[in-house]
Amino acid sequence: MDRYEGFREFVDARQQSLMRTAYLLTGDSHLAEDLVQTVLTRVASHWSRLAGTGNPEAYTRKALVNQHLSWRRRRSFSEIAGLEVPDRGEAHDDATLRRLALRQSLAKLSPKQRAVIVLRFYEDRSEQETAQLMGCSVGTVKSQTHYALSKLRALAPQEAYR
Incomplete structure (x- = not known):
């Protein structure tokens, strides 16, 4: 039996979803690609165990969040990705301006706050699932969600985050 049997199919089926989550976590498409590639490399090294007895989806999602948090701890996030939107004097529609404001916020x-927002509201995960993916308590998820939403409301009051 090939130790990577089923890995290609898993990647084909989940890569786009993982890329969307990674992009929301990092805010940069190139970093998102790096994040997914790093995580999938680690998943591949454990694939025989995961495919046989584990839950590869949950393991991969948790590894994605953990790797992102690890990168954020090592370097200032503004160093990792230049998230300032350059003023080029271009006209943007309202939807584009709202996306840019949300991205900057x-x-x-x-x-942790960004990970909680992505997992809870973009991926529509429960508090329990989010806590498992982040390796923390449900109380931490609740408090980080509260602080994150409060901060988003202060940074972009026009958006009415609820």
Whole structure:
């Protein structure tokens, strides 16, 4: 039996979803690609165990969040990705301006707060699932969600985050 049997199929099925989550976590498409590649390399090294007895999806999601948090701890996030939107004098529609404002606001959250927002509201995970993926308590998820939403409301009051 090939030790990577099923890995290619798993990647084909989940890569786009992982890329979307990684992009929301990092705010940069190139960093998102690096994050997913790093995580999938680690998943591949454990694939025989994961495919046989584990839950590869949960392991991969948890590794994605953990790797992102690790990167954020090592370097200032503004160093990792230049998230300032350059003023080029271009006209943007309202939806584009709202996305840019949200992107800048998300970049100002702490790593845990951003991860909680992405997991809870983008991926529609429960508090329990989010806590498992982040390796923390449900209380931490609740408090980080509260602080993150409060900060987002202060940074972009026009958006009415609820």
